[in-house]
Amino acid sequence: MKQAFADKVLTWFDVFGRHDLPWQKSLTPYPVWISEIMLQQTQVQTVIPYFNRFMARFPSVKALARADLDEVLSLWTGLGYYARARNLHKTANIISEFHQGEFPRSQQDLLQLPGIGRSTAGAISAICFNERVAILDGNVKRVISRVFAIGGYPGQRETAEQLWAKAEAVLPHDRINAYTQAMMDLGATVCVGKAPLCGACPVNEACLALERQSISDYPGKKPKVSKPTRSTIMLVVKTQAGEIRLAQRPPEGIWGGLYSFPELTQEELDALTPHLPSPPRALAQLKHSFTHFHLLIEPILVEIDAIGDIPRIDREAWVSEDNSEAFGLCRPAQKIIQTLLG
Numbered sequence: 467m468k469q470a471f472a473d474k475v476l477t478w479f480d481v482f483g484r485h486d487l488p489w490q491k492s493l494t495p496y497p498v499w500i501s502e503i504m505l506q507q508t509q510v511q512t513v514i515p516y517f518n519r520f521m522a523r524f525p526s527v528k529a530l531a532r533a534d535l536d537e538v539l540s541l542w543t544g545l546g547y548y549a550r551a552r553n554l555h556k557t558a559n560i561i562s563e564f565h566q567g568e569f570p571r572s573q574q575d576l577l578q579l580p581g582i583g584r585s586t587a588g589a590i591s592a593i594c595f596n597e598r599v600a601i602l603d604g605n606v607k608r609v610i611s612r613v614f615a616i617g618g619y620p621g622q623r624e625t626a627e628q629l630w631a632k633a634e635a636v637l638p639h640d641r642i643n644a645y646t647q648a649m650m651d652l653g654a655t656v657c658v659g660k661a662p663l664c665g666a667c668p669v670n671e672a673c674l675a676l677e678r679q680s681i682s683d684y685p686g687k688k689p690k691v692s693k694p695t696r697s698t699i700m701l702v703v704k705t706q707a708g709e710i711r712l713a714q715r716p717p718e719g720i721w722g723g724l725y726s727f728p729e730l731t732q733e734e735l736d737a738l739t740p741h742l743p744s745p746p747r748a749l750a751q752l753k754h755s756f757t758h759f760h761l762l763i764e765p766i767l768v769e770i771d772a773i774g775d776i777p778r779i780d781r782e783a784w785v786s787e788d789n790s791e792a793f794g795l796c797r798p799a800q801k802i803i804q805t806l807l808g
């Protein structure tokens with residue numbers, strides 16, 4: 467069963483696998499790492515333009531290490547989960563400074579770097595260095611849980627351990643690099659979330675979920691927990707010339723290092739209102755969901771004649787139509803600016 471499973475996957479990959487994704491041009495650690503990080507939580511088609519822009523601007527790990535974090539974040543705007551971009555920058559610096567610009571070659575060593583988990587470390591070491599280790603990204607989890615009917619939510623430790631054990635048990639002895647890509651491709655193109663193409667699947671004869679007609683049970687769903695809703699007011703100041711004031715957030719925490727608007731409580735806004743150059747005006751509310759809570763945002767617009775008409779704030783910057791690409795913006799700030807600048 468063990469060799470048969472991997473053989474079938476590899477034979478399928480040779481004919482039907484994806485061989486022309488931008489990060490497959492050279493299977494070296496830097497592009498593989500960047501693509502793996504971008505592909506966490508994000509679809510391939512969305513990632514491709516981001517990946518191409520990122521590689522054009524930072525073609526090597528050393529170029530990324532030398533870059534300003536602000537610029538890295540600005541190229542990440544829209545991909546979300548900004549901790550990923552901050553960790554990329556940190557890791558690039560560690561590799562440049564302590565590893566002479568060369569990536570560690572084993573999964574164990576790669577795991578020591580910020581933002582690189584077991585599956586990403588496995589993908590880099592298997593694809594680039596042929597290390598015989600498993601990966602378990604979202605696509606592979608789906609395939610393994612269905613073929614072997616491993617129930618339970620993969621975010622729970624016990625289920626994750628079963629999935630890892632099975633993923634390791636079916637590893638081939640040769641062509642680990644191709645096998646790793648093959649498993650990702652199988653999950654991304656055949657064993658997709660809804661309506662998998664079981665007729666075209668190389669392992670359909672062995673698939674327990676298919677045999678039991680219970681594909682939709684795998685992988686198990688995340689147990690539902692209701693998230694609390696918090697609310698905040700964002701103060702948006704705009705000049706006659708169309709410049710909008712931003713404030714850079716502290717480096718750590720939510721939207722760390724990104725540009726947003728100063729946040730206020732209702733009491734703070736009430737106290738500030740008599741001192742504002744014009745009456746504040748409410749814009750349409752926005753809702754932004756984080757992993758653990760929802761944030762209800764009430765943007766308040768204050769229009770002024772020119773930049774000097776309002777006292778300066780810490781870490782302020784002014785964005786306009788001409789320079790909006792230059793800032794790493796959190797998603798709500800991006801939406802508010804789009805509304806105001808059209």
Ligand code: SF4
Pocket residue numbers: 609612613656657658662663664665667668669670671673675676681
């Ligand atoms: S047979 Fe269907 S459910 Fe089973 S692994 Fe293949 S595509 Fe996925």
